[in-house]
Amino acid sequence: MGDAAGVGPEIILKSLMNADVYEWCRPLVIGDAKILENAKRVVDGEHLTIQPISDVREGKFRLGNVPCIDLNLLPEDLPLGEVSAVSGDAAYQFLAQAIELAKKGDIQAICTAPLNKEALHLGGHKYPGHTEILAQLTDTKDYAMMLSAPELKVIHVTTHVGLIDAVKQINPDRVYSVIKMAHETLKKAGNEQPKIAVCGINPHAGENGLFGYGEEEEKVIPGVERAANEGIDVQGPLPADTLFFRAVRGDFDIVVAMYHDQGHGPIKVLGLDAGVNITVGLPIIRTSVDHGTAFDIAGKGIADEKSLIEAIRQGVELAPKSFDV
Incomplete structure (x- = not known):
């Protein structure tokens, strides 16, 4: 209730x-x-x-x-x-x-x-x-929050923590784990080879070190590469400002967001009555x-x-x- x-x-x-x-x-x-x-x-x-x-x-x-x-x-x-x-x-x-x-x-x-x-x-x-x-x-x-709307699915690396703490908590193992959970969840739902996109942390996904302090290279890319080496169809880190548009267009089946508002904002723009919250990784x-x-x-x-x-x-x-x- x-x-x-x-x-x-x-x-x-x-x-x-x-x-x-x-x-x-x-x-x-x-x-x-x-x-x-x-x-x-x-x-x-x-x-x-x-x-x-x-x-x-x-x-x-x-x-x-x-x-x-x-x-x-x-x-x-x-x-x-x-x-x-x-x-x-x-x-x-x-x-x-x-x-x-x-x-x-x-x-x-x-x-x-x-x-x-x-x-x-x-x-x-x-x-x-x-x-x-x-x-x-x-x-x-090991669990993650996934938001699902008719046009977009998003899964989160971090959720209910402040932004500074969220960046501290992001690491390659967690990024890999969330990618893998996204892959397995969509496979169970009938998508044999889901296309997964991963957001960057910084604007423009760091733009090769122009923004931030190398967080994408240190915290995100190793996790993405590990998942890709296992045969998972994953791309990233990609700039979040264009990634969600591409996902809604159909380029990707799910987006891996780095922190709460990065993932929640786009879902809620689609309509507060459209999104469903699914906890992934539970028994x-x-x-x-x-x-x-x-x-x-x-x-x-x-x-x-x-x-x-x-x-x-x-x-x-x-x-x-x-x-x-």
Whole structure:
């Protein structure tokens, strides 16, 4: 459910009023049933039945019925649009429960609504975001954030750190690892020989030492060459200011961005409702909306559910198709 004080509950219910979702999968909410009951009133969802359950097998998966693993952690009168420790802690507990169910095989993919990092910290969980929680609770050391939109896919070498720290963290091993994860992820999705492009760190990718202090030569090029020597179709480092245009045009299947805003900016220019966040490298499938909690419009019923529907769809595409539940 993400942070229940944000738009998560309402975009969840809007998504589960879409019949296509039930054609793709058996959707299950992990969160708080009374919060969903409250959200029904703001999304014209009075026809929905919220079904509180404690076990996945109790769920009735049909349009109009919303099964919810009810952790019952929140007050019924939780203020919307406000940062709070109780909603931050609950958002963490919802995700931790989802991870446990995925590890047991009771669910085949996790799709996360947005959380608020300040609330998460107030709730006692000092993580930069969902991705880092997922990595720690699954004992995953090597992972990356991938953003996927209809016209563009981007995977990140660094994410939620300041720019100076990001440059410090970039190194050939990490660049190689992210290229390899991008290659393997797209291969699993059916692209036998994906074309990968790698951004430079500096303007014009350093322009042979004209900009920066040789970061491309030291930190990026050895990783690119290692991947290319293994037969991966990769080019770079290339100037980011033209690379994203070329990728949208179709020259490349995915772009490796060096830091958060270098990769997020181009995706969000394509539309806040178009992008999906996928954590690559985990032992479980996780997708997410690529927008925040939108506290300013929480409870107004106007939040757009398109990104969540697309995240569900991509989660289904990536998930295993055989299971016992």
